């Protein structure tokens with residue numbers, strides 16, 4: 390890959406706007422808010438034009454000028470693909486609404502879009518000389534951290550709630566992380582990571598506690614825009630836990646407009662949560678700027694079981710500014726949507742992705758989503774990582790097979 394200068398100028402506190410130096414290890418701002426990466430957008434405009442992208446490899450590194458890594462040798466990659474956008478015409482016909490497009494992020498390394506964020510976080514850690522990373526996780530982020538750290542020759546320490554899906558725990562351990570199960574939720578695990586920073590000399594890679602995972606997730610917005618020929622959809626439904634992806638895409642659209650690659654039109658951003666853990670929805674409905682921590686969080690959609698999000702105000706801001714909304718769906722609707730999509734379209738969504746379809750279906754019926762709106766739904770992980778219902782009918786080979794009886 391050719392050497393490209395990046396256009397990073399500084400980091401900025403998302404709460405106060407205060408500037409921070411970029412080329413040094415940074416966590417949160419002094420006021421405890423996430424730091425956002427800022428770029429010299431004029432320089433970027435002069436350096437790259439849309440047609441330049443056509444000659445580049447697919448995947449998130451094609452947006453090098455929009456990303457913070459300065460030296461190509463620090464890029465840590467596991468072959469990130471450009472994820473397909475799949476139309477769902479049968480569901481569309483069934484529901485009677487507008488175009489439904491599913492961006493299938495399950496194709497990425499480690500089977501989830503956490504790969505985008507961690508590819509950037511680990512590459513930047515390498516660039517800044519960090520060799521040991523730690524994080525609390527509900528599963529997918531830990532798997533991506535473990536994989537990218539092993540790829541980079543770094544150590545990783547991952548802390549999961551004890552009821553994290555077994556497949557995630559095993560995957561994390563197998564990919565080289567020191568793996569721990571704690572009797573609490575992700576926020577409790579986050580406390581262990583934060584408090585252990587001095588004793589263990591690890592870097593806290595928790596959602597939004599370092600500036601670069603957002604930049605990785607931002608590539609979903611860049612990629613979506615490019616794939617749709619720079620015409621953003623009318624509405625985006627995003628399964629929201631910590632909200633990195635929603636915040637990242639919103640940032641991508643802002644940067645794309647600033648360099649003149651898209652116009653002013655923004656998709657309505659819809660934050661989808663599960664009824665058993667819906668702090669953002671509650672804050673949205675109450676008109677609050679911040680969300681209160683959710684008690685007794687539970688849902689089959691582990692990736693969005695996040696009782697308190699550091700970037701709550703950024704999520705709420707994007708949702709409101711875009712004219713979108715926040716909405717929660719029950720686990721049984723999530724399961725029904727997963728099954729319906731698999732049967733009708735041959736796409737096996739993860740429960741979090743299925744939550745966006747459940748929300749789409751219900752809010753189309755309620756009129757909150759318009760019949761002519763072109764919608765993009767995010768399927769954030771491969772459905773194969775999650776428990777599936779038992780199936781298959783027994784055939785006794787000692788008996789003569791009754792073929793007529795096979796079609797049910």
Ligand SMILES: *Cc1c(COP(=O)(O)O)cnc(C)c1O
Nearest residue numbers: 529630631632633634692741769
């Ligand atoms: C992490 C995760 C989410 C939530 O993503 P955020 O950007 O942190 O809100 C949704 N679905 C899956 C499968 C995840 O792993």
